[in-house]
Amino acid sequence: MPDLAAAKAYYDQILPMAGFEEFFAADEEFSYRPANGKPGTYLFFYPAQKPGDYSRHRTGLQHLAFTVRTRSAVEALHARAIELGSLILHAPRHFPEYPAP
Incomplete structure (x- = not known):
C-alpha cells in the first residue's frame, strides 16, 4: 500500500502543526487525534478500495478546516505544505463569516 x-x-509532517498527534498506525490504516488530550475530531485514513485518480469533483471529503491559535501558525503550516510539494488551491486568508474560537 x-x-x-x-x-x-505527508500527514505526519502537517497534522502536528495543526494540533494533532498520531492515534494509531497499522499497515491498512492510520489515524490522528487532537494533541494533549484535547477534545475534538479524530481523523482516520484508509487505502482506496477501487483504483482511480483523485478528483475534487468526485464524491468524498474535499475540504477540511482546522482551527489554530495564531496567524503565524497558519503561515507556518502553509509554508510547510508548499515545501512538501502540495497543490495549493487557495492561499490562506481570513474568513470573517466563520466565528473565531
Missing part, C-alpha cells in the same frame, strides 16, 4: 504510506509520511 505505497499510497497509504506516502499519505502517512
Whole structure:
C-alpha cells in the first residue's frame, strides 16, 4: 500500500502543526487525534478500495478546516505544505463569516 504510506509520511509532517498527534498506525490504516488530550475530531485514513485518480469533483471529503491559535501558525503550516510539494488551491486568508474560537 505505497499510497497509504506516502499519505502517512505527508500527514505526519502537517497534522502536528495543526494540533494533532498520531492515534494509531497499522499497515491498512492510520489515524490522528487532537494533541494533549484535547477534545475534538479524530481523523482516520484508509487505502482506496477501487483504483482511480483523485478528483475534487468526485464524491468524498474535499475540504477540511482546522482551527489554530495564531496567524503565524497558519503561515507556518502553509509554508510547510508548499515545501512538501502540495497543490495549493487557495492561499490562506481570513474568513470573517466563520466565528473565531
